[in-house]
Amino acid sequence: MIEDSWEPTAEDIEWTKDHYERMQVGDTWGIADAVLVKEEDGFRITKATPSSILPLERIGKVCLEIGITLNADGVEVVDDPMQAAQDTAKQWVHEESGIPLVDFDLENAEWRELENGEWRVLVKHEDDEQELAPMDFHLIAGDELFFSMDGMNVLERGEIIEIADSGTMMKELEDASVVIMPSNWNGRAVPPHLRGLIFRTNERGDEEE
Numbered sequence: 001m002i003e004d005s006w007e008p009t010a011e012d013i014e015w016t017k018d019h020y021e022r023m024q025v026g027d028t029w030g031i032a033d034a035v036l037v038k039e040e041d042g043f044r045i046t047k048a049t050p051s052s053i054l055p056l057e058r059i060g061k062v063c064l065e066i067g068i069t070l071n072a073d074g075v076e077v078v079d080d081p082m083q084a085a086q087d088t089a090k091q092w093v094h095e096e097s098g099i100p101l102v103d104f105d106l107e108n109a110e111w112r113e114l115e116n117g118e119w120r121v122l123v124k125h126e127d128d129e130q131e132l133a134p135m136d137f138h139l140i141a142g143d144e145l146f147f148s149m150d151g152m153n154v155l156e157r158g159e160i161i162e163i164a165d166s167g168t169m170m171k172e173l174e175d176a177s178v179v180i181m182p183s184n185w186n187g188r189a190v191p192p193h194l195r196g197l198i199f200r201t202n203e204r205g206d207e208e209e
Contacts, residue, residue: 042069089139
């Protein structure tokens with residue numbers, strides 16, 4: 001067995017502490033091929049892979065320094081924790097109406113930045129509303145909706161390489177057929193996970209119509 005002499009730095013401790021404090025009880029955190037849920041006194045590991053053991057041990061050391069728990073009781077060991085978490089998310093329902101959250105209007109989700117810098121996602125179904133943590137919205141909505149902005153989809157790596165190889169990147173940026181997402185778009189703050197990504201806009205399609 002390989003001995004792990006790793007110890008957390010002050011930066012590791014501060015970052016994790018800040019992340020924990022920004023989360024609300026019940027929020028999901030996907031890290032180290034594992035899924036963690038925030039509880040009143042720390043994190044509970046719900047799903048993990050065999051490769052998660054070492055990084056979770058290190059996260060446990062950080063939690064110890066912060067003074068919170070990392071509970072592994074009842075953890076489910078799976079091959080693909082994200083897929084397992086998505087399958088679980090499909091069973092989530094609105095507390096009052098009982099309507100599955102996957103049946104809410106996910107395409108028109110509203111991203112909100114709170115005063116403390118934390119982000120939330122508001123989804124609606126007729127008169128019902130549900131506020132979600134970004135990770136939970138990702139589990140329910142999937143990659144395509146999570147990585148979209150105003151109906152625009154983010155370019156995949158292969159698409160970006162194709163444009164770069166063709167030498168047309170600057171022209172496409174000038175024509176506004178692609179855009180590198182800034183911190184603010186159309187007068188609104190952009191969620192952090194979308195900033196700096198390249199999107200295909202609707203400009204080209206509008207001109208052709």
